[in-house]
Each structure stands twice: as C-alpha cells, then as structure tokens.
Amino acid sequence: xxxxxxxxxxxxxxxxxxxxxxxxxxxxxxxxxxxxxxxxxxxxxxxxxxxxxxxxxxxxxxxxxxxxxxxxxxxxxxxxxxxxxxxxxxxxxxxxxxxxxxxxxxxxxxxxxxxxxxxxxxxxxxxxxxxxxxxxxxxxxxxxxxxxxxxxxxxxxxxxxxxxxxxxxxxxxxxxxxxxxxxxxxxxxxxxxxxxxxxxxxxxxxxxxxxxxxxxxxxxxxxxxxxxxxxxxxxxxxxxxxxxxxxxxxxxxxxxxxxxxxxxxxxxxxxxxxxxxxxxxxxxxxxxxxxxxxxxxxxxxxxxxxxxxxxxxxxxxxxxxxxxxxxxxxxxxxxxxxxxxxxxxxxxxxxxxxxxxx
Amino acid sequence: xxxxxxxxxxxxxxxxxxxxxxxxxxxxxxxxxxxxxxxxxxxxxxxxxxxxxxxxxxxxxxxxxxxxxxxxxxxxxxxxxxxxxxxxxxxxxxxxxxxxxxxxxxxxxxxxxxxxxxxxxxxxxxxxxxxxxxxxxxxxxxxxxxxxxxxxxxxxxxxxxxxxxxxxxxxxxxxxxxxxxxxxxxxxxxxxxxxxxxxxxxxxxxxxxxxxxxxxxxxxxxxxxxxxxxxxxxxxxxxxxxxxxxxxxxxxxxxxxxxxxxxxxxxxxxxxxxxxxxxxxxxxxxxxxxx
Numbered sequence: 330x331x332x333x334x335x336x337x338x339x340x341x342x343x344x345x346x347x348x349x350x351x352x353x354x355x356x357x358x359x360x361x362x363x364x365x366x367x368x369x370x371x372x373x374x375x376x377x378x379x380x381x382x383x384x385x386x387x388x389x390x391x392x393x394x395x396x397x398x399x400x401x402x403x404x405x406x407x408x409x410x411x412x413x414x415x416x417x418x419x420x421x422x423x424x425x426x427x428x429x430x431x432x433x434x435x436x437x438x439x440x441x442x443x444x445x446x447x448x449x450x451x452x453x454x455x456x457x458x459x460x461x462x463x464x465x466x467x468x469x470x471x472x473x474x475x476x477x478x479x480x481x482x483x484x485x486x487x488x489x490x491x492x493x494x495x496x497x498x499x500x501x502x503x504x505x506x507x508x509x510x511x512x513x514x515x516x517x518x519x520x521x522x523x524x525x526x527x528x529x530x531x532x533x534x535x536x537x538x539x540x541x542x543x544x545x546x547x548x549x550x551x552x553x554x555x556x557x558x559x560x561x562x563x564x565x566x567x568x569x570x571x572x573x574x575x576x577x578x579x580x581x582x583x584x585x586x587x588x589x590x591x592x593x594x595x596x597x598x599x600x601x602x603x604x605x606x607x608x609x610x611x612x613x614x615x616x617x618x619x620x621x622x623x624x625x626x627x628x629x630x631x632x633x634x635x636x637x638x639x640x641x642x643x644x645x646x647x648x649x650x651x652x653x654x655x656x657x658x659x660x661x662x663x664x665x666x667x668x669x670x671x672x673x674x675x676x677x678x679x680x681x682x683x684x685x686x687x
Numbered sequence: 688x689x690x691x692x693x694x695x696x697x698x699x700x701x702x703x704x705x706x707x708x709x710x711x712x713x714x715x716x717x718x719x720x721x722x723x724x725x726x727x728x729x730x731x732x733x734x735x736x737x738x739x740x741x742x743x744x745x746x747x748x749x750x751x752x753x754x755x756x757x758x759x760x761x762x763x764x765x766x767x768x769x770x771x772x773x774x775x776x777x778x779x780x781x782x783x784x785x786x787x788x789x790x791x792x793x794x795x796x797x798x799x800x801x802x803x804x805x806x807x808x809x810x811x812x813x814x815x816x817x818x819x820x821x822x823x824x825x826x827x828x829x830x831x832x833x834x835x836x837x838x839x840x841x842x843x844x845x846x847x848x849x850x851x852x853x854x855x856x857x858x859x860x861x862x863x864x865x866x867x868x869x870x871x872x873x874x875x876x877x878x879x880x881x882x883x884x885x886x887x888x889x890x891x892x893x894x895x896x897x898x899x900x901x902x903x904x905x906x907x908x909x910x911x912x913x914x915x916x917x918x919x920x921x922x923x924x925x926x927x928x929x930x931x932x933x934x935x936x937x938x939x940x941x942x943x944x945x946x947x948x949x950x951x952x953x954x955x956x957x958x959x960x961x962x963x964x965x966x967x968x969x970x971x972x973x974x975x976x977x978x
Contacts, residue, residue, distance in 0.1 A: 399779055422759030445959070451778065451964045452721045456917045459910070459961050460955030467952045580910065591783050608887055625800055631903070635794025645780050646772055 402462025411562025435560025594651025699937020726909015732889025762885025920968025
C-alpha cells in the first residue's frame with residue numbers, strides 16, 4: 330500500500346502523482362513507440378484506430394464526462410474534420426496546416442452547435458445535437474462538388490513538408506504523437522481554472538454560476554475544444570481509411586462514440602482510452618467467437634448489434650463507472666488486501682430529481 | 688387540390704410520428720427519463736402483428752388486440768427488468784440504456800433466420816384501397832391512421848384527466864417524492880407507464896406497417912418522432928400529436944416544393960429553429976428554476 334505524504338499544494342496539481350505513475354506510463358509509452366517492431370501489420374492498424382478513436386473520445390469525454398453536456402451528434406464533428414482534411418490534402422496543403430484547419434473548422438462548427446446549449450439543456454440539448462448530426466450528414470451527401478456526395482472521396486497520404494507518412498509505421502507514429510499531445514493538452518486543461526470550471530458546471534450549474542463562472546463562455550469553450558479534438562481525430566481517420574463517405578458519419582457512429590465513453594467510464598481520461606480499446610477490439614472478439622457458436626447464431630447478421638446493446642445495458646446496470654471504474658475497484662482491492670469492503674464504491678440512490686420543477 | 692392531397696398524406700405520416708412521440712412523452716412525463724427504444728418497440732409491435740397474422744393465422748382484430756396486449760406486457764417486463772434498477776441514476780444512464788435496448792431488439796429481430804433480414808407486408812383488410820372524393824384520392828390506410836390516432840388521443844386524454852390512475856400518473860410526474868408520500872405506488876405506476884407507452888408504440892407499428900413495410904430497421908423512424916416531441920413541448924401529450932402533425936406536414940410539403948434532400952432533414956431543421964425560438968415547445972410549460 331502506498332501512502333502519499335503531501336507537503337505542498339503543488340503536489341495536488343502534478344500530472345504524475347507518484348513515482349509509480351511515471352514508471353508505468355513511461356513503460357507504456359516505450360511499448361507504444363516500439364509497437365511497429367513487435368506486433369503484426371494488421372494489429373498495428375488496429376492500434377492506430379484505437380489511437381484515433383482515443384483522440385475523439387478525449388474530446389467527447391471533456392464534453393460529456395467533465396462538462397456534463399451530452400452530444401448525440403458527435404460524428405458530425407468527426408465528419409467535418411475528415412472532409413476538411415480530405416479536401417485540403419487533395420488540394421496539396423501540407424498535413425500540419427490541413428490538420429489545424431480541420432480542427433479549427435470543427436471547433437468553429439462546435440461553437441455554432443453549442444449556441445443552443447446555452448439556452449437548452451438535458452434532453453433538449455441531445456435533440457439539438459442529434460438534429461445537427463442529421464443535417465450535417467445530409468450536407469455531406471448533397472454537396473457533391475466538394476464532398477463527392479454518396480460516392481465518397483479519396484484522400485492522399487499525409488505530407489509533412491516533403492516527408493510522406495504513407496507507410497503503416499510512419500502513420501502510426503504520427504497518430505501516436507498527436508494522441509500523446511492531445512492527452513497532455515486535456516490533462517493540463519483539466520487542472521487549470523478552465524477545467525475546474527467545466528467540472529463545476531457539470532456538478533451544479535447554479536453553484537458554478539454563483540461562483541462567478543460565465544456559463545455561456547465555458548460551455549461554448551467546452552463544445553469548441555471537444556469538437557476540435559473530434560475534428561483532428563476525423564482528419565486522421567480520413568487518412569487511415571483513405572476513403573470517406575457520408576454514411577461513416579451517421580447517427581450510428583455518434584452512438585458508437587457515446588458507447589465508447591460510457592463503456593470506458595464517464596468522467597475519467599483513462600475511460601476514453603479504455604473505451605477506444607473496447608470499441609476496436611469488440612468486433613475482433615465477436616469475429617473470433619463466431620466460429621465456435623452454432624451457425625444459426627454465429628452467422629446471423631444482427632449478432633454484433635445485439636452484443637453491443639447487451640454490453641451497453643450491462644455496463645449501465647452493473648458498472649456505471651465503466652471499465653475504468655472496474656479497474657479502480659480491482660486496484661483498490663489489491664492495494665488494501667485483505668481489507669477491501671464490498672460497499673466501498675456503493676452508488677448513492679436518490680429519489681429522482683425533476684429537471685423541470687427544480 | 689394537390690396541396691390538400693399533400694397535406695393529408697403529411698397528416699397521416701405526422702400521426703405516426705405523433706403516436707411514437709406520445710410514447711416518449713408518456714415516459715418522460717411519468718418517470719422523467721427519455722426512452723430511445725420507442726422506435727424499436729414500434730418495430731417489435733409490427734413484427735408481433737405480423738407473427739399473429741401470418742404465422743399463427745389469427746383473424747385481423749384478434750391479432751391487433753393480442754399484439755397490443757403482448758407489447759404492453761413486454762413494456763411492463765422491460766421496466767421491471769432493466770429500468771427499475773437504475774431509478775434515481777442520472778437521466779443520461781437511462782438514455783444509454785434505452786439505446787442499448789434498441790440495439791438488442793434490432794439485433795434479435797435480425798437474427799431470426801429467414802425472417803429478420805427480409806421486408807414483409809402486413810396483410811390488413813384495408814390494404815391498397817382508395818376512396819375517391821371528387822378530385823381527392825384518399826388512401827384508406829392513411830385514413831385509418833388518422834382516425835385511430837384521433838380515437839387513441841381521445842382515450843388517453845380521458846384516462847389522464849378523469850381516471851384515478853391517470854391522476855396518479857400526473858401527480859407522480861410532477862413530484863415523485865410527494866406522490867410517494869401521498870400513498871401513490873410510484874414504482875408500479877412507472878411499470879404501467881412503460882406498458883402504456885409500449886402499447887401505443889405497438890399501435891403505431893401496426894398502423895405504419897401497411898404504409899411502409901415490416902422490417903428490422905423500421906424503428907429508425909423513431910428518430911423523427913423526437914423532433915415531434917420537442918416541437919410540441921416534451922412534457923405535453925397534446926403537444927406530441929400536434930408536433931407530429933407539424934413535422935409530418937412540413938416534411939410532406941418540403942418533399943414536393945423544395946429541392947431534393949430537404950425532405951429528409953426538414954424535421955431536424957424545424958426542431959433546431961424551434962429550440963432557438965421557443966425552447967419549451969408549442970405546449971411546453973414555462974418553468975423557472977429555483978435553487
């Protein structure tokens with residue numbers, strides 16, 4: 330068991346709380362850097378997807394997990410980023426500039442979508458983002474001059490001022506660098522006054538407001554950062570797939586992104602990564618198990634949807650803190666062994682508080 | 688004439704939206720949670736009707752009644768099994784949960800071999816009949832939709848304003864804790880509300896089935912019923928029907944008079960405008976928040 334003896338307020342703000350963090354995360358980073366030499370090409374592609382989805386997940390986690398605003402149309406931001414990147418790259422714009430534009434445009438769109446968020450909340454916000462998602466998808470499909478319509482659009486390999494990241498390995502490292510950078514940005518943001526303001530808004534808007542937090546400003550900011558990260562993720566997604574079409578950014582993608590955040594664990598940075606790992610490895614697991622099931626179940630087309638739904642239900646019912654919550658419990662159990670009590674992470678039950686008559 | 692024709696088909700489509708929205712609103716009013724599975728419940732209802740009519744060979748009325756009853760029972764069961772355990776958790780948990788239920792329902796139906804992936808027609812007695820009224824050509828299927836919606840709304844109105852159960856539901860929707868203190872069995876009521884919402888969804892499914900087809904993805908129409916509920920004001924039963932009609936008519940007219948593609952997003956454009964202009968909807972109550 331580890332006791333952290335705090336002698337300084339700055340200790341609370343440190344990114345790495347103790348030596349163990351430094352050691353394990355460095356090890357993880359080394360392993361990730363060396364991954365191209367260890368794992369096969371196929372699995373490297375999967376890890377790249379995990380990294381890309383983690384970036385999007387980080388953005389959605391900031392919005393949903395830390396600001397308490399749920400977006401049912403996040404795939405639209407992903408799409409805006411992807412299409413911006415595709416169009417700019419095909420025009421010959423270098424990768425970093427295109428990436429900044431993709432993130433920036435997504436963020437700008439995020440602010441526009443965030444505007445209703447200042448007036449409405451709860452389910453109405455969900456509706457606003459859902460509607461926005463549908464409209465954007467339709468725009469992708471109809472604005473054929475730019476987006477290529479339903480036929481989709483091809484995208485060239487990223488070009489970093491002459492250096493082309495066109496192999497699986499180089500693109501993987503590119504994604505890794507961007508993922509690590511975004512993680513640090515989010516971690517730093519969350520320990521800054523801005524991040525604290527987000528959390529305050531999540532916990533109680535009224536108290537946040539009375540502490541002098543400008544709700545409109547911080548909510549728009551949260552939407553912008555979240556959408557910007559989704560846009561960056563979308564840009565990488567476009568490069569990875571090399572081909573994008575409107576149906577990749579439909580409501581199902583938005584729900585997948587939410588599923589990722591919920592299964593990973595709402596309100597934790599780890600959750601975004603756990604969720605991304607879940608989202609990418611789940612289809613592989615299903616494909617692996619399929620052959621052992623009776624053909625009538627294993628070959629049925631609805632199997633994947635069924636499993637996704639069942640997993641989602643199971644997590645909401647039994648583990649609302651997601652995979653990260655489960656990990657926390659396991660860790661606490663090991664740290665406190667043999668003094669772990671069953672009720673340590675017990676959920677508080679409360680009578681439903683009305684949104685309407687509060 | 689064409690305009691009237693368009694408006695009538697818009698009303699018929701709007702009634703379907705309204706009926707699904709009615710399910711959302713019922714659940715939202717009584718339990719303050721939003722069900723994303725309403726479209727899938729409707730799909731299950733339609734499949735239920737299909738099973739009764741074609742495989743069990745029930746006569747039309749018996750299969751309608753039995754599928755509505757089956758869906759109501761299923762709704763109660765669903766509430767008991769998965770919704771009640773998370774009562775008191777943040778509203779978003781229920782949203783994710785119902786999305787999960789939707790996935791499972793769609794997955795299960797698709798997994799039925801030979802039936803799940805196909806589209807079916809529901810053999811109703813009024814299939815493909817038309818009434819001619821001067822220049823107007825009225826589709827009987829659409830007329831049935833409009834008439835049933837009117838009757839159903841009337842019944843629901845009476846239940847909610849006159850019957851003891853309806854009053855209890857109103858009370859528990861306004862303040863669960865106070866209702867509980869007054870001796871209203873809030874948990875049992877929640878179960879009833881889910882049953883009622885599922886029954887309404889089943890009716891919507893049975894009404895929609897002759898117009899479109901019965902297939903596993905027909906539940907996606909539920910996503911258009913959300914705008915209907917929001918336009919009407921999420922907490923208002925008449926609002927849900929009126930919202931549905933607004934969305935249906937706008938969609939039908941924009942499909943004819945406006946360029947291609949606008950029809951599919953018309954509902955969402957309307958709801959976004961509504962949220963900016965009047966976030967509480969047409970019939971929503973204006974409530975201020977007290978600390």
